[in-house]
Amino acid sequence: MKWTRSCVSLALIPLHKSLLYGTTGAAAYGLFFPLINTIDIAFAQGGQSFKFAWISDTHLYPKAVNKRFVEKATRAIQEVQAMNPPADFLIFGGDMAQLGDPVELQLGAELLKEITIKKVFIPGEHDWYLDMGATWNKMFGAAPWSFDYKGVRFVGLDTVSHAEDFWTSRKMSAKERMGNMATLDGTLGGAWAAVGAEQLKWLNSTLASWGKDKPVVIFSHNPLYEYFPPWNFWVRDWRGVHEILKPYSNVTNIHGHTHQVLYNEIGKLRSIGMLATSWPWPYAPEGVPILTRPMIRVDPGEPFDGVGWSIHTMDPTGHVENQYKMWRKEVFADAGVDSNAQDSHEVLSPRVADRI
Amino acid sequence: MANEKLRYPLITAGVGVLFFLAVDTEPAFAHKDKHTAEQLQAFEEVFMEQVKIGDLLFHGDPETQKRLNVNLSNTGTACAMCHPYTSDTHPHQFPKFQEQMNEFATLRNMINWCIEKPNEGEKIDPDGPAMKALEAYIYWSNRNSKLDPGRH
Ligand SMILES: [Fe+2]
Numbered sequence: 001m002k003w004t005r006s007c008v009s010l011a012l013i014p015l016h017k018s019l020l021y022g023t024t025g026a027a028a029y030g031l032f033f034p035l036i037n038t039i040d041i042a043f044a045q046g047g048q049s050f051k052f053a054w055i056s057d058t059h060l061y062p063k064a065v066n067k068r069f070v071e072k073a074t075r076a077i078q079e080v081q082a083m084n085p086p087a088d089f090l091i092f093g094g095d096m097a098q099l100g101d102p103v104e105l106q107l108g109a110e111l112l113k114e115i116t117i118k119k120v121f122i123p124g125e126h127d128w129y130l131d132m133g134a135t136w137n138k139m140f141g142a143a144p145w146s147f148d149y150k151g152v153r154f155v156g157l158d159t160v161s162h163a164e165d166f167w168t169s170r171k172m173s174a175k176e177r178m179g180n181m182a183t184l185d186g187t188l189g190g191a192w193a194a195v196g197a198e199q200l201k202w203l204n205s206t207l208a209s210w211g212k213d214k215p216v217v218i219f220s221h222n223p224l225y226e227y228f229p230p231w232n233f234w235v236r237d238w239r240g241v242h243e244i245l246k247p248y249s250n251v252t253n254i255h256g257h258t259h260q261v262l263y264n265e266i267g268k269l270r271s272i273g274m275l276a277t278s279w280p281w282p283y284a285p286e287g288v289p290i291l292t293r294p295m296i297r298v299d300p301g302e303p304f305d306g307v308g309w310s311i312h313t314m315d316p317t318g319h320v321e322n323q324y325k326m327w328r329k330e331v332f333a334d335a336g337v338d339s340n341a342q343d344s345h346e347v348l349s350p351r352v353a354d355r356i
Numbered sequence: 357m358a359n360e361k362l363r364y365p366l367i368t369a370g371v372g373v374l375f376f377l378a379v380d381t382e383p384a385f386a387h388k389d390k391h392t393a394e395q396l397q398a399f400e401e402v403f404m405e406q407v408k409i410g411d412l413l414f415h416g417d418p419e420t421q422k423r424l425n426v427n428l429s430n431t432g433t434a435c436a437m438c439h440p441y442t443s444d445t446h447p448h449q450f451p452k453f454q455e456q457m458n459e460f461a462t463l464r465n466m467i468n469w470c471i472e473k474p475n476e477g478e479k480i481d482p483d484g485p486a487m488k489a490l491e492a493y494i495y496w497s498n499r500n501s502k503l504d505p506g507r508h
């Protein structure tokens with residue numbers, strides 16, 4: 001397998017630079033220079049300022065199996081509840097459970113009870129593939145959904161339910177299917193992350209009634225651009241998403257799944273990657289957006305390092321400001337030696353099964 | 357692993373037979389002569405079998421752990437959860453001073469540290485079959501990396 005992305009037609013789609021260069025590009029373009037957002041903030045005044053909180057990727061096992069993940073989820077939950085003034089709502093961004101087990105989802109729901117503000121939910125692949133979302137949908141409601149709040153249209157997508165069926169022909173049990181989908185570098189799931197034709201249509205019509213210059217915030221488990229397909233750090237139909245979003249001048253996508261600090265802009269779409277509470281993923285071998293200021297390399301011996309949650313502040317212009325609540329003093333690396341995003345001597349190969 | 361011990365003599369014997377057939381008479385040491393394609397393939401197969409076992413261990417496969425009598429994690433976590441494609445294992449940087457351990461360490465030392473600390477599993481024999489397989493998988497996945505020993 002070669003990671004060089006397939007030749008995308010440049011004439012048709014205005015591609016962000018980050019899609020054309022991998023980590024080598026990132027290195028060459030100076031990941032470690034101070035970065036600023038490049039989209040001009042020139043949105044209409046008159047909106048209201050408010051905050052909302054994000055928690056995702058708690059990856060809970062049953063309590064008896066893993067206490068650390070419970071402790072870390074609990075810490076994030078307590079900190080959200082302690083916000084003063086409180087956030088207006090919490091978005092839970094998926095991967096609540098590790099293996100989609102109803103016991104794990106129950107545990108998550110139980111822990112989240114401590115948060116008394118409004119809560120909205122989108123699923124992750126770890127929540128889905130034991131019973132194809134049955135328990136998740138029953139407990140937390142089905143995505144997609146949308147609501148308007150203080151002049152912003154919020155949208156929650158399901159980017160996880162569209163895996164190609166690899167299990168039926170292999171006569172796999174539900175547990176085996178889940179096990180494969182729960183492995184980031186798994187060999188059977190393929191390019192499972194997608195919005196899907198039906199949901200794209202839904203998104204199009206949901207936004208149609210909204211002013212083109214009014215703020216839109218889209219929550220998704222997977223990033224809505226192409227970062228690193230082998231780990232589903234993308235949705236496979238991201239071009240379709242961007243086609244729909246093109247007329248809108250103020251769209252912010254906030255996503256989970258990547259368990260790391262990420263920032264990207266494509267056209268007028270801003271994209272912000274969230275931390276997990278469970279553990280951080282390393283940056284992928286290529287595709288880290290050049291606008292990302294990489295997170296600091298963390299101590300794997302310290303369970304509370306490199307993880308956390310986020311506070312988002314919507315300012316009156318409709319601009320979302322993200323504040324990572326990482327449980328450490330410094331979040332960003334200033335030099336290559338302090339980040340895993342830039343080891344030019346590391347060249348990784350995909351797994352054996354991927355090569356067959 | 358029982359059949360691993362059995363297999364190596366078989367391969368050696370196989371190589372011997374090939375050699376014997378090739379030169380017809382004098383027994384000699386195979387390694388002094390040119391290798392046949394079959395020999396090279398046999399060597400490759402031995403290696404790739406270890407890579408695959410290492411891949412299974414690295415991804416937490418319970419059967420393989422049981423068979424090799426190791427317990428790499430007591431928290432449900434597996435190596436690959438923090439190291440997809442063995443990312444960030446940096447075999448090319450060892451041996452080096454390893455900050456977490458506060459000592460000069462080899463890759464095998466580091467593997468055992470990860471098993472013991474983040475995974476809360478049980479340390480494995482540094483020269484045992486599970487360690488060799490893990491090492492094979494990690495090195496194979498990083499085979500195009502550039503040697504850079506001592507680098508932090
Ligand atoms: Fe996750």
Ligand SMILES: [Fe+2]
Nearest residue numbers: 095124125257
């Ligand atoms: Fe995920």
